[in-house]
Amino acid sequence: MNTQSIFELFLKYKKVTTDTRKIEKNSIFFALKGANFNGNQFANQAIKEGAIAAIVDEKEYEDASKNIFYVNDGLTALQDVARAYRNHLKIPFIGLTGSNGKTTTKELIAATLQEKYKVHYTFGNLNNHIGVPLTILSIPSDTEIAVIEMGANHQKEIELLCTISRPDYGYITNFGKAHLEGFGGVEGVIKGKSELYDFLRTNNKTAFVNVEDKIQVEKTEDFNRITFGIHSGQYIITPIQEQSDYLAVEVNGIRIQTNLTGSYNFSNISCAIAMGQHFDLTLDQIKKGIENYTPTNHRSQIIEREHYKIVMDAYNANPSSMEASLKNFSTFEGSKTVILGDMFELGASSEEEHNNIANQAINYGFDQIYLLGQHFMKTTVTSDRIKKFENRKDFEDYVKSKFEYSDNVLIKGSHGMRLDLLTEVF
Structure with missing residues (x-):
């Protein structure tokens, strides 16, 4: 079965899935394969569960009488149908990538633009x-703007995602120490993330640029860009300096109070405001969208308890985001405890980076420092304020018997450490 035939079938029903546990009636099932699974084996089940067709890439599972059709590669077929639907949609696409803050920025942009438009986002x-293909294929026909988040842990991945999503506008949140193992160092991160700029440049599209970031400015000098910043740029957003755990900004004399903590979120908020202004929202609409947004999924999330406060920032971690979280947490009033989990995908620099973070925690003067995971166990930094645990379970046992609460508790680590589950213990 060719791409055009699958696409025509998709346009009739507009439902796809890769998971037989989530089959909807008249959906198209794409059989994907991984190290520990083979979706081809579930093609018959997909049809029985109500799929209108199943796309397989192993001949033995083909059965046209049951609408089980063969293609050379199931993943490529999924991506090609997504490309076809992207070209079918005549709406602006905004593409986002970066080392840190992608998801928060995406959600802030969507929350803002939804005050005027029908927005679909990752x-x-x-x-x-x-x-990314699944996100595109889930876009309703009445959508007016799409916001697509693109992640990567090696070079050429953003390039591929751009060929699928074909963004009209792009924004790179920052270039940091994330996925160093796959990218081959910070320079590799810059090159890999800048594949978004390469696409925008080649296709005469537009980048949103934070002028406070020298790399963003340098990489976009030779093509269309929309700029924002504190002191310069087409859109000026000013941070309001005050003693508060939550960020506030000012735009043209209008105060916008957010539900986000951390100065590292200022650029994320600024981008959403700049995009709102570019897409002709009023400042009142922008203010409402930003102020109504509350972070979830353990990203810069403040959880109030009766006698203490938890800053849950455990969705992911790398040296750049860890450093930013520690710096922000150091400004909180009262006693402070940090619970830090391993950072993954750092390759040869892992030992150095974990030692750096442990040192920073000591230098900030936190009252108690708990380091969790195999990488932190190997750190050589010593202090009577540091306690190390091989895993989360060992720390949970400690919490139940000996843990002393501070006024503020920061929880930060890579998602694989699942430190978000500590909220149940606390």
């Missing part, structure tokens, strides 16, 4: 070579 973190 759900959760479905931002890879499978998630």
Whole structure:
């Protein structure tokens, strides 16, 4: 079965899935394969569950009488149908990538633009070579703007995602120490993320640029860009300096009070405001969208308890985001405890980076420092304020018997550490 035939079938029903546990009636099932699964084996089940067709890439599972059709590669077929639907949609696409803050920025942009437009945006973190096609194929026909998050842990991945999503506008949140193992160092991160700029440049599209970031400015000098910043740029957004755990900004004399903590979120908020202004929202609409947004999914999330406060920032972690979280947390009033989990995908620099973070925690003067995971266990930094645990379970046992609460508790670590589950213990 060719792409055009699958696409015509898709346009009739507009439902796709790669998971037989989530089959909807008249959906198209794409059989994907991984290290530990083979979707081809579930093609018959998909049809029985109500799929209108199943797309397989192993001949033995083909059965046209049951609408089980063969293609050379199931993933490529999914991506090609997504490309066809993207070209079918005549609406602006905004593409986002970066080392830190992608998901928060995406949600802030969507929350803002939704005050005027029907917006469809990446759900959760479905931002890879499978998630981006699924996101595009889930866009309703009445959508007016699409916001697509693109993640990557190696070079050429953003390039691929751009060929699928074909963004009209792009924004790179920052270039930091994330996925160093796959990218081959910070320079590799810059090159890999800048594949978004390469696409925008080649296709005469437009980048949103934070003028406070020298790399963004340098990489976009030779093509269309929309700029924003504190002191310069087409859109000026000013941080309001005050003693508060939550960020506030000012735009043209209008105060916008956010539900976000951390100065590192200022650029994320600024981008959403700049996009709102570019897409002709009023400042009142922008203010309402930003102020109504509350972070979830354990990203810069403040959880109030009766006698203490938890800053849950455990969705992910790398040296750049860890450093920013520690710096922000150091400004909180009262006693402070940090619970830090391992950072993954750092390759040869892992030992150095974990030691750096442990040192920073000591230098900020936090009252108690708990380091969790195999990488932090290997750190050589010593202090009577540091306690190390091989895993989360060992720390949970400690919490139940000996943990002393501070006024403020920061929880930060890579998602694989699942430190978000500590909220149940606390």
